[in-house]
Amino acid sequence: MIELVWLIPLFPAIGxxxxxxxxxxxxxxxxxxxxxxxxALGLSFLFSILIFFSLVQLAPEARVAxxxxxxxxxxxSGDLKTVIGYKVDPLSIIMALVVSGVSFFIHIxxxxxxxxxxxxxxxxxxxxxxxxMMLTLxxxxxxxxxxxxxxxxxxCSYLLIGFWFERDTPAxxxxxxxxxxxxxxxxxxxxxxxxxxxxxxLEFNGVxxxxxxxxxxxxxxxxxxxxxxxxxxxAQIPLYVWLPDAMEGPTPxxxxxxxxxxVTSGVYMIxxxxxxxxxxxxxxxxxxxxxxxxxxxxxxxxxxxxDIKRVLAYSTISQLGYMFLAVGVGAFSAGIFxxxxxxxxKGLLFLGAGSVMHAMSGELDMRKMGGIWKRAPIxxxxxxxxxxxxxxxxxxxxxxxxxxxxxxxxxxxxGHVLLWLVGAAAAGMTAFYMFRxxxxxxxxxxxxxxxxxxxxxxxxxxxxxxxxxxxxxxxxGGYVGIxxxxxxxxxxxxxxxxxxxxHPEGAGHAAFSLVKPAFASGxxxxxxxxxxELLLMGVSVAIAVIGISIALYLYxxxxxxxxxLGERFKTLYTVVFNKYYVDELYEASFVNSTKRLGTFLxxxxxxxxxDRGVNLVADVMLWLGxxxxxxxxxxxxxxxTGIILGAVIIILFLIR
Amino acid sequence: MxxxxxxxxxxxxxxxxxxxGAVGVLIRRNAIVIFMCIEMMFSxxxxxxxxxxxxxxxxDGVLMVFFVMTVAAAEAAVGxxxxxxxxxxxxxxxxxEINLLKW
Amino acid sequence: xxxxxxxxxxxxxxxALTAIGAAVMVITRRNPIxxxxxxxxxxxxxxxxxxxxxxxxxxxxxxxxxAGAIMMLVIFVIMLLSVEEEKRQRPMRLSPAQVMxxxxxxxxxxxxxxxxxxxxxxxxxxxxxxxxxxxxxxVKTVAGLLFTKFLFPFEVASILLLVGIIGAVILSxxxx
Numbered sequence: 023m024i025e026l027v028w029l030i031p032l033f034p035a036i037g038x039x040x041x042x043x044x045x046x047x048x049x050x051x052x053x054x055x056x057x058x059x060x061x062a063l064g065l066s067f068l069f070s071i072l073i074f075f076s077l078v079q080l081a082p083e084a085r086v087a088x089x090x091x092x093x094x095x096x097x098x099s100g101d102l103k104t105v106i107g108y109k110v111d112p113l114s115i116i117m118a119l120v121v122s123g124v125s126f127f128i129h130i131x132x133x134x135x136x137x138x139x140x141x142x143x144x145x146x147x148x149x150x151x152x153x154x155m156m157l158t159l160x161x162x163x164x165x166x167x168x169x170x171x172x173x174x175x176x177x178c179s180y181l182l183i184g185f186w187f188e189r190d191t192p193a194x195x196x197x198x199x200x201x202x203x204x205x206x207x208x209x210x211x212x213x214x215x216x217x218x219x220x221x222x223x224l225e226f227n228g229v230x231x232x233x234x235x236x237x238x239x240x241x242x243x244x245x246x247x248x249x250x251x252x253x254x255x256x257a258q259i260p261l262y263v264w265l266p267d268a269m270e271g272p273t274p275x276x277x278x279x280x281x282x283x284x285v286t287s288g289v290y291m292i293x294x295x296x297x298x299x300x301x302x303x304x305x306x307x308x309x310x311x312x313x314x315x316x317x318x319x320x321x322x323x324x325x326x327x328x329d330i331k332r333v334l335a336y337s338t339i340s341q342l343g344y345m346f347l348a349v350g351v352g353a354f355s356a357g358i359f360x361x362x363x364x365x366x367x368k369g370l371l372f373l374g375a376g377s378v379m380h381a382m383s384g385e386l387d388m389r390k391m392g393g394i395w396k397r398a399p400i401x402x403x404x405x406x407x408x409x410x411x412x413x414x415x416x417x418x419x420x421x422x423x424x425x426x427x428x429x430x431x432x433x434x435x436x437g438h439v440l441l442w443l444v445g446a447a448a449a450g451m452t453a454f455y456m457f458r459x460x461x462x463x464x465x466x467x468x469x470x471x472x473x474x475x476x477x478x479x480x481x482x483x484x485x486x487x488x489x490x491x492x493x494x495x496x497x498x499g500g501y502v503g504i505x506x507x508x509x510x511x512x513x514x515x516x517x518x519x520x521x522x523x524x525h526p527e528g529a530g531h532a533a534f535s536l537v538k539p540a541f542a543s544g545x546x547x548x549x550x551x552x553x554x555e556l557l558l559m560g561v562s563v564a565i566a567v568i569g570i571s572i573a574l575y576l577y578x579x580x581x582x583x584x585x586x587l588g589e590r591f592k593t594l595y596t597v598v599f600n601k602y603y604v605d606e607l608y609e610a611s612f613v614n615s616t617k618r619l620g621t622f623l624x625x626x627x628x629x630x631x632x633d634r635g636v637n638l639v640a641d642v643m644l645w646l647g648x649x650x651x652x653x654x655x656x657x658x659x660x661x662x663t664g665i666i667l668g669a670v671i672i673i674l675f676l677i678r
Numbered sequence: 679m680x681x682x683x684x685x686x687x688x689x690x691x692x693x694x695x696x697x698x699g700a701v702g703v704l705i706r707r708n709a710i711v712i713f714m715c716i717e718m719m720f721s722x723x724x725x726x727x728x729x730x731x732x733x734x735x736x737x738d739g740v741l742m743v744f745f746v747m748t749v750a751a752a753e754a755a756v757g758x759x760x761x762x763x764x765x766x767x768x769x770x771x772x773x774x775e776i777n778l779l780k781w
Numbered sequence: 782x783x784x785x786x787x788x789x790x791x792x793x794x795x796x797a798l799t800a801i802g803a804a805v806m807v808i809t810r811r812n813p814i815x816x817x818x819x820x821x822x823x824x825x826x827x828x829x830x831x832x833x834x835x836x837x838x839x840x841x842x843x844x845x846x847x848a849g850a851i852m853m854l855v856i857f858v859i860m861l862l863s864v865e866e867e868k869r870q871r872p873m874r875l876s877p878a879q880v881m882x883x884x885x886x887x888x889x890x891x892x893x894x895x896x897x898x899x900x901x902x903x904x905x906x907x908x909x910x911x912x913x914x915x916x917x918x919x920v921k922t923v924a925g926l927l928f929t930k931f932l933f934p935f936e937v938a939s940i941l942l943l944v945g946i947i948g949a950v951i952l953s954x955x956x957x
Contacts, residue, residue: 656780658712658773662703663882670889677896682786683793688830689897691797695804695823697890702808704882705875710859711813714820717851718804721827724843732834736907737914740923741931743839747846748938752945754851758858759952765862 023076027091027108030066030073030118031157034150037062042147052142056133059146063129063153067122074115078517086111086520090163090227097166104224109163113521116358117160117290124282124365125153127488131373132274134484135380141185145272148185152178156283160290164225165214168291172210172255175284176203182279183271192270199264206254206261213247216240230297238302245298245305249312252288256342258316263605265339269331273379276331277372281338282365289345289361293354296522300352306436310350314431314444317343321451325458326599328388330375333459337412338368340448344427347445351437353430355518359503360423362514366499367411367420370492374405377481377489378463383474388459393468397478400486402464404493409460411496413453414566419500421563424449426505428562429555442558446565453569461577505555688729695722709761709771713754720750793833800826813859817852824848835911837919 037059045055077085092107108114129149136145155178159171177200184196218224220240221232233241252258257265268280279285292299292309299306317340324336341364348357381398382391395402411420428449432442468475480486503514576584588595597603695718702715724743731739765771803823810816824847831840875883914922927935 651781654779654781656777658776659704659882660878663878663885666700666704666882666885666889670885670892673889673892673896677892677899682789683833686897687793687797688834690894691800691830693890693893693897694801695827696893697886698801698804698808700886700889701883704879704886705808708813710855710862711808711816714816714855715808717847718807718820718823721824721843721847724839725827725830728831728834728836728839730904732836734904734907735910737909737923737926738907740836740839741926741934743836744842744923744927745931745934745938747842749941751846751851752942754854755945755949756952758854759949761858762861763952771862 024073024088024110025091026069027073027110027161028093030069030122031108031154031161033062033065033069034154034157037150038147038154041143041150045143046147050143052137055143055146059150060126060129060133062150063122063126066153066157067119067126070115070118070122073110074119077110077112077115082516082520090225092163101222102218102224104164104166106167107163107225108161109226110161111521112517113290113293113358114161116362116518118157120362120365121153121156121160121283124369124492125149125156125278127491128274128278128282128369128373131277131376131485131488132272134482135274135376136272139272145182145185148178148181149275149278152182152279152284156287159287163227165217165229166224168294169207169210169214172251172287172291173207175279175287176200176207176255179203179268179279179284182275183268185271185275195264195267195270199268202261202264203254206251209247209250209254211251213244213251216244216247220244226294230295233297233301236301241298242302242304245295245302246308248291248295248298249288249305249309252291252346253312254288256285256288256346257339258288258312258343258346259319262316262320262339263608266332266335266601269329269335273331273372273376276335277369277376280335281368281372285338285342286345286361286365289342289349289357292346292349293358293522296349296354299349303436306350306352308350310347310431310436310438310441313343313346313348313350314441314448315343316340317347317448318444318451319343321448321455322598323601324455325451326595328462329386330378330388330459330463331372331386333388333455334368334371334375337371337452337456340452341368341412343448344424344445347431347441348427351430351434351441353427353434354522355515356423356426356430358518359514360427363411363419363423363496363499366492367408367418367496370404370408370489370496371412373485373489373492374401374408377401377485378405380481380485381478382470383477385470385474388462390470390474391463391468392466392470393464394478395464398480400480400489404486404489405464406460407493408496409456411500412456413570414449414562416563417497419496419498422500422503422505425559425562426503429505429558432558433554446562449562450565450569453566454573457570457573458577461573465578466581685729685733689726692722692725692729695719695725707772707774709764709773709776710758712773713757713761717750717754720746789833792829796826796829796833800830814856817856817859820855821848821852824852835914835919838923 040058041055044050045058077088080088088110090107090109092105094106095103096106097104129146132145132149136142139145152175155171155174157171159168159175162168162171180196180200182196183199184193187193187196214224217229220236221229223229223232236244254261265280265285269276271279299309320336320339320343324333324340327333327336341360345357345360345364348354348360377398378391378394378401379386381394381401385391407418411418414421414424428442428445431437431445432439470478503512505512699715699719699722702718703712706712706715724746727739727743727746729739731737731743761771764776768776770776800823803819803826806819807816807823810819824843828840828843828848831837831843909922917925
């Protein structure tokens with residue numbers, strides 16, 4: 023069964039080809055397109071589940087030793103040999119499950135959401151292509167194939183953000199996303215080059231086996247460059263600017279690409295390279311600091327936005343910061359855990375936002391909403407579940423994952439109290455702005471126009487069923503990772519342990535109190551680790567509750583206060599509201615100078631040198647022709663002289 | 679009758695006649711005279727071939743000369759026809775006045 | 782030196798000098814008819830040289846075709862075109878291009894002499910010694926070779942002559 027892993031990315035690829043070529047050529051009916059796209063994903067998901075169960079049946083040590091499934095040699099040139107191969111181990115199969123599963127539900131949702139759009143076929147073709155690329159990324163067994171998937175998802179992101187390219191804003195947003203991603207990809211590429219130069223191979227097995235031969239500086243540089251790639255793809259400081267603009271795309275796209283899957287590739291990549299990162303504590307620290315900083319920075323911007331999708335976008339950036347914080351302190355499985363739960367609740371939040379927009383006839387501004395919880399109940403309740411999850415309320419999935427991250431930030435050998443503090447503050451802000459979103463959108467007096475008010479309705483079942491499924495997952499998805507301290511057995515962590523536990527520092531983290539059997543935890547050098555953890559857990563829950571209460575106060579009870587606060591702290595408000603003017607800063611510094619460089623090169627080099635060079639060649643030919651034609655004198659005796667000259671020369675060679 | 683003159687003398691004679699023919703081609707302006715000089719060069723080459731053939735006890739050279747003569751005859755016929763046409767067209771057969779095919 | 786070889790030498794020298802003299806005359810006479818006459822003399826001398834070289838068949842063919850047919854054609858055309866004598870020009874004016882041509886011919890001549898004087902005539906002796914030829918006669922031997930080993934060139938030559946005839950006829954037609 024495991025050797026059929028190559029089918030998982032294949033089905034969406036076939037779906038893409040079918041929808042992109044055949045369906046568009048023959049203008050097939052929308053139902054066929056929808057069925058093909060969704061069943062491709064369904065088959066992918068099915069196979070992921072089957073392979074997951076095959077993997078589970080192996081012993082834990084054997085799970086990481088499954089031989090890579092190699093399809094064929096891709097590049098064989100000199101010293102470089104790369105293959106098209108897929109790796110099946112706990113990490114990749116979990117990613118495959120998350121990607122194919124969430125994509126499957128979002129595909130079903132899109133059938134309803136995009137029903138009236140003229141680009142229906144194109145949409146599903148691109149969406150299938152995206153899933154194909156993403157699955158290639160997570161299942162690849164070497165850096166180069168992973169990079170192919172990496173670039174591929176960037177491409178699909180561009181195509182889907184700029185889906186309504188006839189309008190300027192989406193087109194520009196797509197370009198921005200692609201270019202910013204490219205900057206990050208450059209770092210990734212440099213890292214790949216370095217890896218190849220030093221280790222001679224690009225396959226994961228080979229690289230990680232030989233990693234110990236690298237010196238500290240090289241490993242640090244490689245990991246930092248890889249992290250640059252991750253910041254681009256996963257929207258961390260300083261390359262996060264594309265994600266808020268990416269909300270111009272269709273909402274299911276935002277849900278799939280910019281919440282659940284593509285933006286998590288950076289986290290996956292760092293988790294996959296955990297051996298390299300464990301050898302470079304400096305890089306880990308950088309990752310953790312950037313992650314924490316991004317978490318709180320993005321959360322601050324989410325406090326004041328009133329476009330639903332913008333709030334969710336900043337929330338995504340913030341939660342990605344948490345994931346990077348987790349891998350930065352060495353808690354790789356915690357990062358992946360949060361990746362999974364985040365995919366559930368954030369994906370759900372975006373789909374819910376889409377449902378709200380559907381109900382409010384395309385309105386996005388929360389100030390023009392309100393009081394719709396009764397008229398769109400399924401949307402409301404699923405949104406509520408997701409909000410509880412993201413806020414970290416106990417019992418919901420987000421609680422378990424976020425809490426594990428905060429605990430590791432505090433307690434692990436790579437962690438620091440400050441990191442925990444920043445994370446906790448950001449958690450509070452998250453709870454606050456998410457509930458602000460919930461309250462303003464669903465509660466209170468309805469501030470919409472009369473026209474819109476009349477049409478408020480629940481979405482059709484094809485859209486609400488995925489909402490319900492994702493809500494269920496947001497609720498129970500966390501129970502695979504109940505920390506030991508609460509009496510559970512962290513299945514998730516156990517499952518991923520072989521992948522992350524194979525190195526000294528990793529062993530230190532992985533062998534944390536969470537996995538040890540109950541009786542060995544006492545006094546094993548952790549000294550009161552359990553009680554500390556419970557304490558911190560309580561603190562984070564308290565912070566969340568405080569945040570919710572403040573939101574309740576400001577947006578349900580005394581709704582005139584926010585405006586007055588805004589007046590009093592006008593400058594601060596303006597700065598934060600305008601996203602700290604970062605976009606303008608980038609434009610002035612990078613964008614304009616690049617444009618000027620480009621224009622300069624165009625005029626001086628492209629026109630001046632290259633065009634002139636080509637013209638020069640033509641002119642030389644013309645001149646040469648003008649000179650040579652004088653040989654044609656028309657006088658026969660001149661030609662005879664030439665013949666005799668030729669004869670002289672030839673005989674010269676013959677009699678030597 | 680076996681020749682007791684070493685071949686080199688025949689070859690020298692042939693070279694001299696060839697060179698004189700070449701000079702004639704370059705000096706004279708009358709097209710027909712130039713043609714005659716070319717025939718002289720042919721003839722000199724034939725002499726070389728026969729010399730070689732004789733002194734190598736072979737008949738290959740003799741037969742080559744046979745074919746050279748054939749070609750020369752055909753060429754003479756066609757070439758003189760062209761001269762006649764040229765004279766009809768231009769009124770002269772001085773080669774330096776027939777120079778339209780120039781740049 | 783036997784009497785035969787002395788005779789031989791005398792004939793050779795006389796004929797060679799006459800041939801060279803005739804050649805010089807060809808290129809220097811102003812009247813084209815004179816040039817043609819001297820060319821005939823040159824051909825006849827060459828024919829004698831062929832006889833000295835035991836190539837009787839070729840000697841006769843030379844007289845018949847070169848000295849006979851071709852020169853007759855040439856003289857006909859000269860008379861047909863009623864070419865004038867070239868004007869007497871003293872001293873002879875040679876353009877620079879012609880001077881360069883002369884120099885080249887001189888170099889060519891030097892190379893040829895060098896080639897024959899220094900290089901030995903290479904090649905193995907063939908099978909047609911004069912005795913062998915004398916057994917059946919020169920013409921018969923040549924014919925035997927012509928229709929066996931050189932059959933293909935023979936056929937091609939006949940086509941060539943055909944082409945020549947057709948060409949000459951077409952070229953001389955008057956425009957209608």
